[in-house]
Amino acid sequence: MIHVHLENSTAKAEPFWLTTALVDTACASYGNLPGEARFTVGNDPAAIHACLSTADVLVTSAGVIADPHFPRGDLARIAPKLRFIHLIDAGVEDVMPLTWLPAHVQLINNSGVHVEKAREFLLMTLLALNSRLPQIMNNQWHARWDAIFTSAIKDKCLLVVGLGDLGKAAVAAGLTLNMRILGVRRSALAVPGVERVYGPDRLKEAMALADFVVICTPLTSQTRNMISRSVLETAKPGAALVNIGRADVLDHDALVECLENGLLSGALLDVLPQEPLPASSALWTCPNLMINPHVGADDPTTYMRETMRLLFDNLRAHRRGESLKNVVDRIREY
Known part of the structure; x- marks a missing residue:
């Protein structure tokens, strides 16, 4: 059983929220994963530690990672099973440098969905x-x-x-x-x-x-x-x-x-x-x-759908031991 936790940032515009309904739709559309998966959804960075304790995958935004409640300084201990973090943002500059990210955890960005x-x-x-x-x-x-x-x-x-x-x-x-x-x-x-x-x-x-x-x-x-x-x-x-x-x-x-x-x-x-x-x-x-108020590349009808498609592609690759898509290079910073 793989545990995928989605931590929502309500600072995002509503079409880009991570919700239970979004997960249900994605599971119905892309859910042919090897083995079983458990999905949880959170909306409170202050309560994220409990979810991270069993999570294999975290899906969230850069704003959540930058939140003072997120355990950047102790992530390896608090999230011992974590293997990759999928940011629903294309840009990753707000979480750089990646000195907080354990060496065995990969960071995925959302490049391409827009x-x-x-x-x-x-x-x-x-x-x-x-x-x-x-x-x-x-x-x-x-x-x-x-x-x-x-x-x-x-x-x-x-x-x-x-x-x-x-x-x-x-x-x-x-x-x-x-x-x-x-x-x-x-x-x-x-x-x-x-x-x-x-x-x-x-x-x-x-x-x-x-x-x-x-x-x-x-x-x-x-x-x-x-x-x-x-x-x-x-x-x-x-x-x-x-x-x-x-x-x-x-x-x-x-x-x-x-x-x-x-x-x-x-x-x-x-x-x-x-x-x-x-x-x-x-x-x-x-x-x-x-x-233009930073909306040029954001389609509210497809952005999160394509985000979940990318996530499920990577979940399948992860279970098969294959390379993941959109892995951020720690040296190049993208």
């Missing part, structure tokens, strides 16, 4: 930025009639920074729009559909070629402030930028200046330096900037 919604969102975003929609909306707010003519997006250059699951969704969006696609990734290995892949050391060279830049990279010690002031200043004049990755990859003060001085024609941020974004933030009033 790919289709992200692709649709980026299709919309690229078309909106190509048509200068942020500037048109700004003109509307000021009752200013200014006929802005723009050319078709076909054959324009899209630079995708980070070519994991989210980056590949951006590539798919660009291919749908018949764009030229460049990429930046840690390994600089080729990716289908990408004309050329640059290493991070050649980011400025790639920026100078791009009409659109989409940030999709995870946040690690290597990518923090990756899109810095000096990088933004090498952008092709009139380029537009999207961040659907992690906020701290981008220098927001420099972004505001580049939008104000016209170096960048527009930007859309789906991730913000503080969420919710305070009313006092200069980002709210920055010209030609659209703010």
Whole structure:
């Protein structure tokens, strides 16, 4: 009997709660597991110790791991049977470094469950930025009639920074729009559909070629402030930028200046330096900037369904002694 404990964070929006109903639906849909499984659901981090004492698998969010009640400093003793933790978040920066995680316990992230919604969102975003929609909306707010003519997006250059699951969704969006696609990734290995892949050391060279830049990279010690002031200043004049990755990859003060001085024609941020974004933030009033409240890649009808599909795939692999999907690399931090 394998014990799977799901610890819910009510800080999440309701469509993303871990519930008994979600477990029942998943068991009916994906429940052909080798051997038997017992599922428990909790909603109180202060009471999690009892559940962890017998759990083989923990499904939860980064917020629960970061909660003071979670026994990060004594996990091996309190959860002696634990073999993997499945985070329902794609980003894992809030639980780094993994010095609290016993060596025999693997951390799984939720990368990939949001790919289709992200692709649709980026299709919309690229078309909106190509048509200068942020500037048109700004003109509307000021009752200013200014006929802005723009050319078709076909054959324009899209630079995708980070070519994991989210980056590949951006590539798919660009291919749908018949764009030229460049990429930046840690390994600089080729990716289908990408004309050329640059290493991070050649980011400025790639920026100078791009009409659109989409940030999709995870946040690690290597990518923090990756899109810095000096990088933004090498952008092709009139380029537009999207961040659907992690906020701290981008220098927001420099972004505001580049939008104000016209170096960048527009930007859309789906991730913000503080969420919710305070009313006092200069980002709210920055010209030609659209703010999306971190919902671009989240489909409330499929996100948790795909989360449970991934969980059950890994439960089957675990019982068979096979490799798990989406294991976080402790060195790479994603």
